[in-house]
Structures are given as structure tokens and as C-alpha cells.
Amino acid sequence: MIRFENVSVTYDGATGPTVRGIDFEVPEGELVLLAGPSGVGKSTVLGAVGGLVPHFTGGTLSGRVTVAGRDTRTHKPRELADVVGTVGQDPLSHFVTDTVEDELAYGMESLGLAPDVMRRRVEETLDLLGLSDLRARPIATLSGGQRQRVAIGSVLTPHPEVLVLDEPTSALDPAAAEEVLAVLQRLVHDLGTTVLLAEHRLERVIQYADQVVLLPSPGAAPLLGPPAKVMAVSPVYPPVVGLGRLAGWSPLPLTVRDARRRAAPLRDRLADREIPDHTPRAAALPPLPAPRPVSSRWRRRGKSPETAATPAPYAAEVRSLTVRRERVQALRDVALTVSPGETVALMGRNGAGKSTLLSALVGLVEPSAGSVRAGDAVPHRTAPRDLVRRVGLVPQEPRDLLYADTVAAECAAADRDADAAPGTCRTLLTELLPGVTDDTHPRDLSEGQRLTLALSVVLTARPPLLLLDEPTRGLDYAAKARLAGILRGLAAEGHAIVLATHDVELAAELAHRVVLLAEGEVIADGPAADVVVASPSFAPQVAKVLAPRKWLTVAQVREALA
Numbered sequence: 089m090i091r092f093e094n095v096s097v098t099y100d101g102a103t104g105p106t107v108r109g110i111d112f113e114v115p116e117g118e119l120v121l122l123a124g125p126s127g128v129g130k131s132t133v134l135g136a137v138g139g140l141v142p143h144f145t146g147g148t149l150s151g152r153v154t155v156a157g158r159d160t161r162t163h164k165p166r167e168l169a170d171v172v173g174t175v176g177q178d179p180l181s182h183f184v185t186d187t188v189e190d191e192l193a194y195g196m197e198s199l200g201l202a203p204d205v206m207r208r209r210v211e212e213t214l215d216l217l218g219l220s221d222l223r224a225r226p227i228a229t230l231s232g233g234q235r236q237r238v239a240i241g242s243v244l245t246p247h248p249e250v251l252v253l254d255e256p257t258s259a260l261d262p263a264a265a266e267e268v269l270a271v272l273q274r275l276v277h278d279l280g281t282t283v284l285l286a287e288h289r290l291e292r293v294i295q296y297a298d299q300v301v302l303l304p305s306p307g308a309a310p311l312l313g314p315p316a317k318v319m320a321v322s323p324v325y326p327p328v329v330g331l332g333r334l335a336g337w338s339p340l341p342l343t344v345r346d347a348r349r350r351a352a353p354l355r356d357r358l359a360d361r362e363i364p365d366h367t368p369r370a371a372a373l374p375p376l377p378a379p380r381p382v383s384s385r386w387r388r389r390g391k392s393p394e395t396a397a398t399p400a401p402y403a404a405e406v407r408s409l410t411v412r413r414e415r416v417q418a419l420r421d422v423a424l425t426v427s428p429g430e431t432v433a434l435m436g437r438n439g440a441g442k443s444t445l446l447s448a449l450v451g452l453v454e455p456s457a458g459s460v461r462a463g464d465a466v467p468h469r470t471a472p473r474d475l476v477r478r479v480g481l482v483p484q485e486p487r488d489l490l491y492a493d494t495v496a497a498e499c500a501a502a503d504r505d506a507d508a509a510p511g512t513c514r515t516l517l518t519e520l521l522p523g524v525t526d527d528t529h530p531r532d533l534s535e536g537q538r539l540t541l542a543l544s545v546v547l548t549a550r551p552p553l554l555l556l557d558e559p560t561r562g563l564d565y566a567a568k569a570r571l572a573g574i575l576r577g578l579a580a581e582g583h584a585i586v587l588a589t590h591d592v593e594l595a596a597e598l599a600h601r602v603v604l605l606a607e608g609e610v611i612a613d614g615p616a617a618d619v620v621v622a623s624p625s626f627a628p629q630v631a632k633v634l635a636p637r638k639w640l641t642v643a644q645v646r647e648a649l650a
């Protein structure tokens with residue numbers, strides 16, 4: 089159904105091809121997973137299926153891509169729209185209309201489907217993806233995960249024969265991700281839809297894949313095969329595979345269920361071992377330097393920070409916080425304190441209020457009732473230039489933070505804004521994700537690269553309170569491990585870190601505490617191991633395999649067995 093014949097893509101101005109020797113076929117009615125490290129060219133391959141690469145992105149494509157027999161060199165994206173539905177990594181760039189219902193209907197309208205068919209499919213899709221309550225909502229008011237579901241819904245309604253999805257679950261909570269994948273599997277099984285999808289969180293998708301196409305490293309030829317076979321040699325693999333490799337299980341398990349069946353001997357070996365604590369030690373913290381005074385030209389009149397007479401004991405302090413966003417009660421009576429050196433993971437279903445809470449901590453939304461403090465400042469009454477030294481947010485959409493034309497200019501501006509030594513931001517970036525070049529436009533970076541750039545910009549100011557909204561989108565396991573290492577180091581230095589995340593594996597690895605939100609309220613707040621293990625959706629794979637003891641990560645098991 090989809091056929092790549094010796095395809096290479098070279099972007100304009102690049103020194104060599106981004107992908108080369110791509111040669112594989114996706115048969116009709118199969119779900120094929122495209123896996124590989126960050127920036128290896130997965131989005132480029134996916135874009136070539138619907139003709140977006142190179143027709144929209146520029147660059148040259150050699151070799152041949154055919155979809156349902158149509159050659160993408162001679163068929164423009166719009167001439168493929170009746171067969172291929174594509175969801176890119178950024179749902180916002182995808183939307184054409186203003187409201188949820190209109191967006192779901194748009195693709196069908198352009199194909200000229202009959203009104204009664206459109207109506208039926210919109211209703212079906214609203215139900216299938218749990219969007220009924222949001223049907224009349226302006227898209228601009230949706231949470232990240234809600235947007236992603238609408239973007240997926242909008243390509244499902246025209247019933248294309250081929251679906252191409254780039255990280256379709258990156259903003260979804262674990263339960264929503266399962267729902268979306270179940271919908272895709274039903275389309276594959278019942279309608280014979282062909283699906284090609286890229287995803288970094290292999291633990292979410294590998295069990296649904298008929299085959300895996302692995303791009304092992306930039307420019308290397310892809311490897312195609314059954315999931316277990318490819319996972320045995322892949323540089324990226326989910327935690328159950330990591331556990332299987334460590335324990336020497338063959339064939340490798342791909343699901344928690346497979347792994348549990350094999351795990352009894354491992355559980356016995358671990359029975360008398362202590363579970364190593366990998367969260368950063370917050371004891372004996374050196375004090376962070378006080379925020380430096382800033383030159384008066386940056387102070388806005390009437391906006392000098394409201395500082396308390398005594399230093400604040402908490403890096404973040406939220407009391408009885410209620411936030412209304414138009415008609416939505418996004419937060420209700422929320423209480424939260426975060427101490428220096430502490431890492432807190434905010435978790436909960438899509439729309440639970442995580443981003444709203446982070447926004448309140450950087451003053452982007454005002455409390456309707458209650459109070460918010462970031463260190464000694466009241467965020468929504470503090471000028472941005474003063475706030476930047478107290479609290480930094482890496483937003484869910486990293487683009488919101490990036491303005492310059494090149495990576496180098498972005499980094500230089502970050503150094504200046506933070507009064508940091510020239511080169512600080514650039515060094516951080518290279519440490520987190522090697523291989524990003526100075527003269528690239530941030531727009532042309534891969535999703536993972538862009539997020540890492542935004543993170544480096546924020547980290548340059550070394551704010552005592554660091555907030556990260558879904559920081560692992562687009563990151564492979566190695567980049568995630570590097571991020572975890574950097575955040576651990578910052579926590580050990582006394583930075584307080586709050587991350588809103590659906591990535592249960594990251595939370596397990598990093599967080600001292602997990603705070604669970606549901607419909608704007610805090611429903612659990614406690615040590616990470618207790619909160620995540622108690623919840624079937626939020627427990628990491630290793631915890632599920634080795635329950636009832638609270639092992640959370642492969643690294644803990646490795647250390648205990650060493």
C-alpha cells in the first residue's frame with residue numbers, strides 16, 4: 089500500500105541527505121511502527137508518504153514513493169488527500185477551522201461527502217475519542233491532549249485508506265493513548281486501513297505493531313521486521329524489553345503480560361535486595377544564590393516584585409487556588425508546596441489542569457481565588473524580567489519560547505537575557521542533544537531538537553523554580569536519560585522542579601513526589617513510588633512486571649543485581 093524504493097531526502101542547504109536508502113513496503117491492512125532515535129528522520133519519512141516532503145518542506149527526494157499506486161512525485165499532496173490522512177507532530181499547524189465539530193467535518197467537506205454521512209461520522213468520532221463534551225469548544229481553548237485528539241479525529245472522519253501519524257500519543261495521558269490505539273487497531277482489523285506511525289514511547293505502541301521499521305542512526309538504512317526481532321537489536325526499546333535483555337529472556341517480551349509470565353525467577357532473585365533510591369538527594373542543600381538585582385530599565389512601573397521580608401521557605405507555594413478559564417473551572421481549591429531540591433511530577437488525565445497550574449506559577453494566568461507564590465514573588469504581579477530569575481517554564485509548545493532565526497542567535501539571546509556567560513546556553517544544548525547545528529532555523533529542527541533548545545534557553549537562567557510541561561515529547565530514551573541526568577543535577581543543587589508529564593517512566597525515574605490532578609482538584613499527593621504503583625494507568629512497566637514490590641525502573645533492577 090505504501091512503498092519506498094531507495095528513497096533519499098536532502099533538505100536545501102544541508103550538507104548531505106537526512107535519510108537515505110529507505111526501501112520498504114507497508115502492506116495493506118497492517119500497522120507498522122517507525123522507530124528510531126530523535127532527529128534520525130522519522131518525520132521526514134512520514135512526510136514523504138503524503139507528499140508533504142518535499143512538496144511543502146522543500147529539498148529534494150530521490151528514489152520513489154508510491155501510495156495506493158500513486159507516485160508522490162507526480163501527485164501533489166492535495167491529489168493524495170483522498171487516500172492519505174496525515175497527523176503531524178504539531179496539532180496547531182494542522183487546524184483549519186475554529187471549533188472541534190467544524191474541524192472534524194472539514195476533511196470530509198473538502199472531499200465533497202454527503203451531509204448525512206458527515207453528520208454520522210462526526211458523531212461517531214466524537215464518541216470514539218471521548219470528545220463529546222468538547223464538541224462546541226473553540227480549539228484555542230483546548231488542552232494539549234484535547235488538541236491532539238481532535239487532530240487525530242479530523243483525519244479519521246474521511247476514512248482514508250492510509251493513516252500516517254507522527255507521535256500520535258505524545259500529548260495523551262496513558263488511558264487516552266490506549267483508547268486512541270484501540271481505535272486505530274479497530275480500523276486496521278475491521279476496515280483494512282493501513283497505518284504507519286512514529287512513536288518514541290514504544291511501551292505504548294509496540295504491542296499493536298505488525299512490523300517495525302527501525303531507523304537506527306542518521307543516514308543508516310532502515311531495518312524491517314517483526315517487533316520482537318527488531319527490538320532485540322534496536323538502540324531504542326521500551327522498559328519491558330530492557331528488563332528482558334537484562335534478565336536474558338528469549339524471545340524478548342513486548343508486553344507487561346508476556347514479561348509477567350517470565351518474571352517469577354527474577355522476582356525471587358530480587359526478593360531480598362533493597363530497592364535503590366535513584367531520586368536526587370535533597371539533603372544538605374547549598375543555598376542557591378539570591379536573585380540578582382536587575383537594571384531599572386527592565387522594571388515596569390508599578391511592577392516591581394512583591395517581595396516578602398523573610399526569605400520564602402518554599403520554591404513554590406499554592407494555597408486554595410481556583411482558576412476559571414472562560415466557562416471552565418480549570419483548578420479548584422488546589423494546595424501545593426514545593427521545597428528547594430524537590431522534584432514533583434504533576435500527573436493526571438488530559439484537561440485535568442496541569443498546564444493551568446504551571447501557567448499560574450509563572451503568572452500567565454491569574455488566580456480567580458487563592459494565592460500563588462514562586463519563591464518570594466507573586467508571579468502575575470511581577471515583571472517578566474524579574475520573574476525569569478525566579479521561575480522558568482518550558483512550555484508544552486516549545487515554539488512559544490523561540491524567536492530568533494538561528495539556533496546560535498537563540499542561544500546568544502538566552503545568555504544575554506539571563507546575564508549568563510556567553511556560550512552557556514549552547515553548551516547546555518550540546519550536552520543534552522549533540523548534533524544540532526548553529527545555523528539551523530529553530531523551525532527546521534525536529535520536535536525533540538526544538539524542545540531541547542527551549543529547555544536549554546530556560547536552564548540558562550538557572551531559575552530556582554523550574555517548570556516543565558510535558559518535557560519528553562519527541563525525545564528518545566537516550567535523550568530522556570540525559571534530560572533526567574541534568575534535572576537530577578539541578579535538583580541536587582537545590583533547584584525545585586515541577587514537571588507536568590504523561591510519561592510514567594520519566595516520573596518513576598525522577599520524581600520525589602507525584603501529585604495527581606483530576607478535574608482541577610488534587611486527588612493524590614505522595615511519594616512517587618506509592619502514588620504511581622497504586623494506579624494501573626500511571627504505574628511504569630517495571631512496577632507492573634515486578635509487583636507487589638515497588639521496583640520502578642530497569643536501572644534500579646540492574647543496580648540491585650550488580
Ligand SMILES: Nc1ncnc2c1ncn2[C@@H]1O[C@H](COP(=O)(O)OP(=O)(O)OP(=O)(O)O)[C@@H](O)[C@H]1O
Binds near residue numbers: 100
Ligand atoms: N524542513 C527542513 N529543512 C531543513 N532541515 C530539516 C527540515 N525538517 C527536518 N530537518 C532536519 O532533518 C533531521 C531529521 O528531522 P526529523 O524531524 O525528520 O527527525 P525525527 O526522527 O522525526 O525527530 P524527532 O524524533 O525529534 O521528531 C533533523 O536534523 C532536522 O533538523
Ligand SMILES: Nc1ncnc2c1ncn2[C@@H]1O[C@H](COP(=O)(O)OP(=O)(O)OP(=O)(O)O)[C@@H](O)[C@H]1O
Binds near residue numbers: 230416417418444
Ligand atoms: N484559554 C482557555 N479557555 C477555556 N478553557 C481552557 C483554556 N485553556 C484551558 N482550558 C480548559 O481548562 C482545562 C484544563 O486545561 P489544562 O491545559 O490545564 O489541562 P492539562 O492537565 O494540562 O491537560 P493536557 O494533559 O491535555 O495538557 C481543560 O478542560 C481545558 O480545556
